[in-house]
Amino acid sequence: MTDTAHALGASRTFWELIERRAALTPERPVLLQDDRTLTFGELRERCERVAAGLYGLGVRPGSVVAWQLPTRVETVLLSFALTRIGAVQTPVIPFYRDREVSFALRESKAGFFAVPGTWRGFDHTAMAHRLSAGLPRPPRVLEAYDTLPDGDPAVLPPPPADGTAPRWIYWTSGTTSDPKGVLHTDRSLIAGGSCLAHALHLTPRDVGSIAFPFAHIGGPDYAVMLLLYGFPAVLFEQFALPGALTEYRRHGVTVAGGSTAFYSMFLTEQRKDPTRPLIPSLRLLAGGGAPKPPELHHAVVREMGVRLTHGYGMTEVPMITMGSPDDTAENLATTEGRPPAGMEIRITDGEGKALPHGTDGEVRLRGEAVCQGYLDRGTPAFDSEGFLVTGDIGHLRETGHLALTGRIKDIIIRKGENVSAKEIEDLLHRHPAVADAAVIGLPDPERGERVCAVIEQPAGTAPPTLAEITGFLRAEGLSPHKLPEQLEVLEALPRNEALRKVLKYKLRERFA
Template identity: 80%
Template sequence: MHETAHALGEARTLWELVDRRAALTPGRPVLLQGDRTLTFGGLRDGAERAAAGLYAMGVRPGTVVAWQLPTRIETVLLSVALARLGAVQSPVIPFYRDREAGFALRESKAEFFAVPGEWRGFDHTAMAERIGARGVFEAYASLPDGAPSTLPAPPVRGTDVRWIYWTSGTTSDPKGVLHTDRSLIAGGSCLAHALRLSPDDVGSIAFPFAHIGGPDYLVMLLLYGFPAVLFEQFALPGALAEYRRHGVTTAGGSTAFYSMFLAEQRKQPGEKLIPTLRLLAGGGAPKPPELCHAVVREMGCLLTHGYGMTEVPMITMGSPDDTPENLATTEGRPPAGMEIRIVDGEVRLRGEAVCQGYLDGGRSADAFDSDGFLRTGDLGRITESGHLVLTGRLKDVIIRKGENISAQEIEELLHRHPAVGDAAVIGLPDPERGERVCAVVERAAGAEDLTLDAVTAYLRGEGLSVHKLPEQLEVVDALPRNDTLRKVLKYKLRERYA
């Protein structure tokens, strides 16, 4: 089976990978959600029908289609349908609101925008109208449908840019990250081969499929031929019934997920939380070694953690055959096709899984060094065994539940508040979230005291996404600064409030 997976991983395009897997195991399930099951053959055939429907709407190879949809079977079908057409797709995280979604649509010049209608109390269709989106259509319970015989030939080049993913990074506006089918297949292959999975496994996707981890996971399912349970909304203990019902063997997502599972396990010590679970796996945020040891000890399963980012969906990954110490203290090893270079302590990367740059060409020029290595902004070192250890970040970014949050964006909004003289936003260690968002503000002269509720209400009113809202507020007379350019010394704030 491992040889078959490696052969499939050589597919030029995502659609070729879908088609080849469907020919191998058409009747095996790939997606499970509630009482619904979609097979590999059904994924191929349903995506072709949806592609024909999109084609009839005017979507052509190269057409930019943005979509902001929850984790559903229809979402995966739509994404694969766009891959079949050779369209350029721009997934937008479902909890982005007017500010971020509007920016993504304008920058990508999207000609179509798929939304879920009203979802979880928010009207995405109304938002699409407010931000001037073009070609808006709802794709929640049903998709465009047509006859596959009307379709042009599928794309054959896997190195063309067909994906625009969005990451906050260190700037206030999101950055459009350019990917190809081959870069996403390379990232998913790294994940799949490291985890040593088999057709007998049952996975789970409890994070937004619009995240770069979505295609990562889909590629893994296609390579190894096993299914995953989809969670449109994830919360514990509510989701446990689905994990148990489908016999999930591998779960996870990020450090926050590990903490949530462990908290539930501690409510019933001695009784395995998910009887079939043998592996928790994920990435996206720092992983405290003690958390890894606690999961293994109390949940009775392995925990393998990896390192990835929107620009490079999978860089390194822990493997079940790693030592307990390496699993707890490192981010795993890179695959054969990933070159890691440490320059002045910074991790730099080159390989097929690395993105093609950014939508903003100026940012692309700054992102790569003269040898073509991507500057990650992360600090780290390589051990004698070839494992990567991350030691910090150059970038001023907060990683909360695996999602990048720009401190600068929140600071710029806080600076507009009449009661704020100055502001600094930092990430603080948090056992459940990886990091929590803390706003430290100088009170403006003569202003009344600020409260966390008042600040978050103001930021909501400014259109900031809920997942970026501060969870902690500290009001100070003066922010600590250096003696030269009066730059705020954030490390002192982290030391003070951690």
């Protein structure tokens, strides 16, 4: 990290970081979308005017403001304006509907709710009013798609000075139960973004891209990176390939990605014409949010001619580890990278006792980027020594790299033996008739659980049989007791709309 970026990373609050960057490079661009360009100086000025407009509507320091908006310049302005006031903001993924949205509004006790009106054929305003009517204190509904409140910054109180107060509520996916509201501070988000920026070795000459919902925890993570290094990012309100390629090429994007699913989509497009680079300016794919099969890493590097660095994060800790472009190919392919200074990783047994390097156990975390817990303070988050209990399984190498091998709930117990779903999935990705794979455990009266492989195929390939799949896995060295006993072939695996994670609970419901 450069000296300037390091100094900016010490900012106490998000707004202080915005002000300091605007003072350093006011004329440099920061947000690019379609034909619009916003500089760092304009960002600060516009945010103050929007903050004044929100203040005129009654938003005060500590007011809870929910917003469910797509990835647009206006969304970034609204979010940063709320940091100027010192409001508590709770972003909601724009694809969520009644169940998740009503839960977020009710649990956060939001006083304001910003929506995009009718977006992609869905009337968010109507949903907002419908859900608000059932709350004890209905929030004020604001439409904030292309028009934001405006006012004179002279009315504003001083910006917040305390960066350790919880002012952000993010929501876990809630795929098997109600979502959890995760409490973050300005400092925890700045620490997470600093980790990402430090690992990727970015420069002011880079051009980034935000192709995922800005309402995701990755939104502020990426924004911090822009502010630390002073480079711009292209915003994508809707991401689909090949349509989005025009914007990547027009703006000369050098860093792209988002998650494993994004890597696969770029690779699929590259394979349509292997003779020319898909995005000539691109030098790095980076992301996280879901496991990365080693074979996918090697294929991207080999066929696209770019580096691929993958990291490990979660709503509770936006950036834990990250692969670095100067890591070895083996570490980039088979680990999630290393943690930055200040992030403690402890691998423990079932009772919380620390385990040595190379031994699989539960991953526990402590550091400035870790959240302050959950909105429902009765929900356990930390152990007795203050480490966040993640539910992920992995081990640390002697080099400090973290290798994830699964989740506690993703371990299949077959006849009393533990079977790692991720181990089988990584091997399945080597099969030419497999574009993506999810391995799940299904109830079985004789075995306790049976191993079921669900695969998504590349276009134009014949579906494999169970015998072909098990024969392939045997040849790859998989132990016989881990072989799938059931095979399901789908045109597309079910995914969420944020980082395109596979929703295994839907597969379990379908095939149980």
